[in-house]
Amino acid sequence: MIVRVKLFAVARQLAGCEEVQVSLPEAATIGQLRTAMTEQHPALVPLGRAAMFAIGTEYADDNAQLADGADVACIPPVSGG
Amino acid sequence: MIALTHDPIDTEDLLRAVTSPQAGAVVLFLGTVREMTAGRQTVALDYECYPEMAERKMAELEAQAQERWPIVKCAIVHRLGLLKLGEASVAVAVSTAHRDAAFEAGKWLIDTLKQVVPVWKKENWADGGSEWVHPGLPPLPER
Numbered sequence: 001m002i003v004r005v006k007l008f009a010v011a012r013q014l015a016g017c018e019e020v021q022v023s024l025p026e027a028a029t030i031g032q033l034r035t036a037m038t039e040q041h042p043a044l045v046p047l048g049r050a051a052m053f054a055i056g057t058e059y060a061d062d063n064a065q066l067a068d069g070a071d072v073a074c075i076p077p078v079s080g081g
Numbered sequence: 082m083i084a085l086t087h088d089p090i091d092t093e094d095l096l097r098a099v100t101s102p103q104a105g106a107v108v109l110f111l112g113t114v115r116e117m118t119a120g121r122q123t124v125a126l127d128y129e130c131y132p133e134m135a136e137r138k139m140a141e142l143e144a145q146a147q148e149r150w151p152i153v154k155c156a157i158v159h160r161l162g163l164l165k166l167g168e169a170s171v172a173v174a175v176s177t178a179h180r181d182a183a184f185e186a187g188k189w190l191i192d193t194l195k196q197v198v199p200v201w202k203k204e205n206w207a208d209g210g211s212e213w214v215h216p217g218l219p220p221l222p223e224r
Binding site for chain 2: 006008009010013014046047048050054057059073075076077078079080081
């Protein structure tokens with residue numbers, strides 16, 4: 001399946017776009033997405049493992065499973081306030 | 082009351098929103114744009130957010146604070162876009178019957194907002210460089 005991942009702040013700066021597509025096996029987890037995203041988009045390697053991910057508007061840990069068409073965002077460490 | 086806005090934060094508005102005859106205390110916290118960070122001079126900060134999630138997380142924080150403290154009214158506003166030195170980037174206003182709870186709730190709200198709400202700032206340095214601020218990540222200056 002193809003998952004589209006929204007990018008913000010330095011992630012968008014590194015990739016040069018607001019969204020990347022990541023090819024994953026069916027029912028892949030956020031952990032698999034984390035690895036596959038940097039393999040398929042090496043510009044994002046400097047993020048390391050620092051970024052969190054969200055499915056919809058909720059943070060999702062590495063064990064969370066992705067459904068086809070899931071609304072996914074890459075959330076680099078936040079710095080609001 | 083929760084808001085994300087590109088307009089300057091109107092503190093009078095916020096105070097009006099939380100003032101109540103049931104409250105004997107109102108605490109207003111403002112986060113403002115600081116000129117010096119670790120010896121380096123800033124001219125402006127850029128703020129961006131993931132709007133749907135930021136709004137949702139701010140509303141969750143308000144609800145959690147309402148459960149933990151006897152809050153009469155609460156308002157959280159985060160500004161977005163380009164902010165000059167001294168401008169307010171975030172405001173938390175809390176009213177309670179007595180002051181201790183207002184201070185505690187206000188501190189918890191701003192501390193937790195800074196940990197969980199998907200908002201990011203970019204430093205625009207006086208020397209011309211700029212970089213997104215990501216605690217725990219080394220700076221990655223924009224080309």
